[in-house]
Amino acid sequence: MRDPDTVPDIRDFRRVVFFTGAGMSAESGVPTYRGQGGIWKQYDYASYACQDAFDADPAKVWDFHNYRRKLVAACEPNAGHGLIARCEEALPHVTVVTQNIDGLHQRAGSRTVHELHGSLWRVRCGDERLLSFDVPFEGRRADGRWWRPDIVWFGDALRADVIQASVEAIERCDLLVSIGTSAVVYPAAQLPLLARRAGATMIEINPDETPVSDAYDLCLRGTATDMLGRLCRNLD
Numbered sequence: 233m234r235d236p237d238t239v240p241d242i243r244d245f246r247r248v249v250f251f252t253g254a255g256m257s258a259e260s261g262v263p264t265y266r267g268q269g270g271i272w273k274q275y276d277y278a279s280y281a282c283q284d285a286f287d288a289d290p291a292k293v294w295d296f297h298n299y300r301r302k303l304v305a306a307c308e309p310n311a312g313h314g315l316i317a318r319c320e321e322a323l324p325h326v327t328v329v330t331q332n333i334d335g336l337h338q339r340a341g342s343r344t345v346h347e348l349h350g351s352l353w354r355v356r357c358g359d360e361r362l363l364s365f366d367v368p369f370e371g372r373r374a375d376g377r378w379w380r381p382d383i384v385w386f387g388d389a390l391r392a393d394v395i396q397a398s399v400e401a402i403e404r405c406d407l408l409v410s411i412g413t414s415a416v417v418y419p420a421a422q423l424p425l426l427a428r429r430a431g432a433t434m435i436e437i438n439p440d441e442t443p444v445s446d447a448y449d450l451c452l453r454g455t456a457t458d459m460l461g462r463l464c465r466n467l468d
């Protein structure tokens with residue numbers, strides 16, 4: 233079904249997974265990666281968002297990530313983030329599986345959030361991890377080593393524990409709502425298809441068609457806030 237008159241009522245479902253991408257935060261002012269104004273149109277990720285670039289010039293990579301921290305720190309969760317957080321209060325089981333690193337789901341109040349691609353607000357060095365909201369973050373440590381952004385860069389493996397938790401939620405859900413992802417980056421892009429195999433109702437929210445749109449029962453061609461507003465229209 234494509235953008236029909238009747239949109240299901242989210243309250244009819246018990247185990248919901250919201251699978252989100254950069255489009256979820258677009259209305260908060262956080263740039264997406266591709267399409268108009270996309271980050272990868274301004275910056276070559278091979279020079280700013282991969283381990284080789286970091287090894288070659290950690291200060292340059294930190295300049296880029298501090299630029300992104302400054303951008304995101306000025307943004308607020310949008311009404312769509314808020315509706316997803318309210319669903320977690322109103323429905324028995326709600327999980328957010330996000331590709332986003334901006335932390336806006338958590339700031340909106342969502343508690344069960346699996347960050348497939350890490351977080352702009354977390355750093356790591358060896359086995360040490362640190363959550364820091366410093367803007368800018370001083371990347372060099374006192375011992376001379378560098379903190380590394382705890383973000384899954386191109387060529388990095390996703391964390392096994394995050395994948396496992398995400399797959400468990402996706403394989404058990406009765407509704408998967410994909411919001412604001414171009415579905416071109418793997419392995420994340422294939423995760424929603426596990427829900428289809430498990431028999432869940434599949435909804436895609438995106439103004440544009442994506443390569444996996446045909447896997448969805450319903451494609452709502454609009455923005456995250458507008459379409460979530462329709463889906464969650466009866467939430468008290």
Ligand code: APR
Nearest residue numbers: 253254255258264265266331412413414415417440455456
């Ligand atoms: N509401 C919903 N969707 C939107 C909105 C909006 N207001 N604005 C844009 N979109 C859609 C675009 O049509 C596009 O399909 O959001 C999608 C954003 O796609 P990308 O910029 O490719 O972001 P994403 O799919 O999250 O990228 C996946 O790629 O670079 C890596 O690690 C990075 O996590 C990221 C991954």
